[in-house]
Amino acid sequence: MVLPLKNFAVDSSRWKLVSNIIVLIIALWGVSKHQYSINKVSVFESFLIEAFAPIQRGTLSVKEKISYMVDHYVLIVNTSKVNEELKAEVEKLQGKIFTMSEVEKENERLKQLLDFGKEIPRKKVLAQIVSFDSSNEFKVLRINKGEKHGLKLLSPVITMTGLVGYVYRLTPNYADILTILDQNNRVDAIVTRTRSHGIVEGSSGFRAQLKHMNRTEKIEIEDEVITAGLGTIYPKGIKVGKISKIDKENYGITQDVEITPAVNFHKLEEVVVLLEEIEISKDDSKKESEKKVLK
Amino acid sequence: MKYSPIDILLGTLKTCLLLIFLEIFTTAFLPSIGIDNFKPAFSVLIVLFLAFKFEHPFLPFLILITQYVHAIFSIEGWAIGTLAGVLISLSLRYLKDLLDFSTAISTIIVVQIFQLVWFVVISVMLSIKLGTFASFFSIFWKYVPESFVLSILSPLFFILLNKFWKVGSDNSASGVSI
Numbered sequence: 386m387v388l389p390l391k392n393f394a395v396d397s398s399r400w401k402l403v404s405n406i407i408v409l410i411i412a413l414w415g416v417s418k419h420q421y422s423i424n425k426v427s428v429f430e431s432f433l434i435e436a437f438a439p440i441q442r443g444t445l446s447v448k449e450k451i452s453y454m455v456d457h458y459v460l461i462v463n464t465s466k467v468n469e470e471l472k473a474e475v476e477k478l479q480g481k482i483f484t485m486s487e488v489e490k491e492n493e494r495l496k497q498l499l500d501f502g503k504e505i506p507r508k509k510v511l512a513q514i515v516s517f518d519s520s521n522e523f524k525v526l527r528i529n530k531g532e533k534h535g536l537k538l539l540s541p542v543i544t545m546t547g548l549v550g551y552v553y554r555l556t557p558n559y560a561d562i563l564t565i566l567d568q569n570n571r572v573d574a575i576v577t578r579t580r581s582h583g584i585v586e587g588s589s590g591f592r593a594q595l596k597h598m599n600r601t602e603k604i605e606i607e608d609e610v611i612t613a614g615l616g617t618i619y620p621k622g623i624k625v626g627k628i629s630k631i632d633k634e635n636y637g638i639t640q641d642v643e644i645t646p647a648v649n650f651h652k653l654e655e656v657v658v659l660l661e662e663i664e665i666s667k668d669d670s671k672k673e674s675e676k677k678v679l680k
Numbered sequence: 681m682k683y684s685p686i687d688i689l690l691g692t693l694k695t696c697l698l699l700i701f702l703e704i705f706t707t708a709f710l711p712s713i714g715i716d717n718f719k720p721a722f723s724v725l726i727v728l729f730l731a732f733k734f735e736h737p738f739l740p741f742l743i744l745i746t747q748y749v750h751a752i753f754s755i756e757g758w759a760i761g762t763l764a765g766v767l768i769s770l771s772l773r774y775l776k777d778l779l780d781f782s783t784a785i786s787t788i789i790v791v792q793i794f795q796l797v798w799f800v801v802i803s804v805m806l807s808i809k810l811g812t813f814a815s816f817f818s819i820f821w822k823y824v825p826e827s828f829v830l831s832i833l834s835p836l837f838f839i840l841l842n843k844f845w846k847v848g849s850d851n852s853a854s855g856v857s858i
Contacts, residue, residue: 430752
């Protein structure tokens with residue numbers, strides 16, 4: 386008896402045609418369903434992301450350990466035998482001091498991050514960057530906090546210097562952030578000096594564009610741009626960046642405005658995810674004001 | 681070359697593990713050493729290898745699996761890459777006799793040409809999804825610098841993938857020789 390699998394293995398053009406058609410249909414369905422502004426992951430995708438994200442995170446520490454080994458052990462092989470132990474000890478201590486100073490710097494950064502945005506009445510979750518998107522076309526970051534830590538899809542993400550983006554894809558322990566550098570991310574924004582309104586969209590490189598800016602608006606280079614708070618994603622008043630280039634054509638009703646983001650995405654290590662608004666404080670203040678009225 | 685289901689399973693597993701390793705290298709290691717603007721699309725190289733050398737009805741599904749693994753590490757998703765991969769593999773059925781992988785140089789040239797075709801398809805699909813063709817060339821040009829590096833690396837990769845898929849182990853298919 387011939388097994389069907391053996392038949393399948395035979396180089397048959399009929400099977401090739403059928404499988405090509407099936408996969409093309411699946412792919413076309415996938416293209417039509419895929420969204421670049423928000424993505425709900427399946428259980429299987431969630432499992433895979435959860436499985437590989439720790440390895441991505443671990444890669445950084447492995448690289449640091451290798452650098453440490455090379456710097457502190459391999460390169461001292463040729464030193465004098467008499468001083469070998471002593472030097473190794475000194476190197477070790479220097480390594481510890483370096484590690485301590487790195488920890489101190491990290492603590493300082495985290496403290497500043499936590500202190501930042503006290504006026505924003507939202508719960509905050511501190512997260513570290515795990516990896517970046519593997520495609521150059523998309524500006525996405527992966528962080529080490531997820532659904533278990535209270536994150537939700539579309540939760541805004543900031544740092545002490547400004548706006549980073551929002552939660553695009555979520556698993557129990559990790560989340561992907563669609564940054565403001567990505568052209569699929571659109572932020573309602575205003576120029577603080579003139580109160581002119583526009584939409585920030587990612588463009589090529591590490592810059593963004595302020596679109597739909599009326600050409601009669603008298604904006605200038607170095608003007609600060611903040612979130613307008615009109616959409617449902619970002620709260621009002623978070624720094625987005627500064628205007629770095631203005632192009633006015635002889636035609637059209639808008640002007641081309643380029644902004645440099647307030648956040649330095651090259652050096653981004655930690656971020657803060659803003660969760661739902663804190664209701665308790667509002668209730669308390671309401672009760673207090675009611676009491677005052679009654680008195 | 682005829683493949684048994686076990687050969688296909690093992691080949692798929694090895695290819696996916698290689699892709700996962702390369703994706704982690706691209707998404708975590710390169711940014712950690714300050715290279716955050718250079719992201720070679722290794723998934724494209726793997727799909728092109730399969731399209732060039734893996735003659736089997738399972739090929740489209742293999743492309744789908746490769747792109748699905750890639751989608752774990754990128755919001756690009758699996759669908760557009762699968763579409764591009766299947767379209768290229770279909771076109772290759774008519775061009776196979778013209779392709780030469782006997783030397784490293786010819787492999788580099790063929791891979792470069794088909795990478796450009798791939799990126800045209802991807803740029804068109806992304807532009808359609810984004811609803812504007814204004815950024816078509818900017819999307820396309822972003823892929824080009826990495827594609828040169830991938831083409832140069834392709835002979836070495838093909839040697840490794842030849843071993844995974846046992847290409848060149850019989851007379852019916854020729855592997856890459858440098």
